[in-house]
Amino acid sequence: MMSLVLSGTLLVLGFYFFEQYNFTPGDQVAAPERFPASVNSTFLDKQVPTLLVFAHPKCTCTQATLAELEKLKSKLGAQVAVKVFISYDPQDAFEGQAIEKQARTIANVEVEKDLNRKVAKTFGALTSGQTMLYAPEGNLLFQGGITDSRGHQGDNPGAQQIARIVTGPFIKSAFARTPTFGCHL
Structure with missing residues (x-):
């Protein structure tokens, strides 16, 4: 009987810590x-808002981010330009092929390899799945994630905010922020 109680207690504690981890956002500055200005000027679309997505090829949460990005892009279409930056260390090149392939299947999304996280560092991106939306003039409109927890797919505040900003009355001074759930870049 005692081992049954101990097993049950360990199971509950394990579930608690797993769920706590799932809902703990990654670092964000x-x-x-x-x-x-130091970033390639072709990364910023001058006609529509530009959504930047930073991803790490070893983060299991990246698949959920890309799935949510695909839904968001299909909803917004040409109203938003999307650039995905896959952070690589030279030794990660082979391991990142599956994530890169998944990102490249999303219609009208540009995928860039970010060797040694050069672009991510310029934007202060620290967590896989971090997104930033910039106005055509270059003002930051949104920063955060497009999943509701680590590896979670489904409705989430980040994607909803981006859709509102892009499809609503365009306010140059609007700014929204949500947490980003993912692994460290």
């Missing part, structure tokens, strides 16, 4: 309020 403030993204640049203006699109950095």
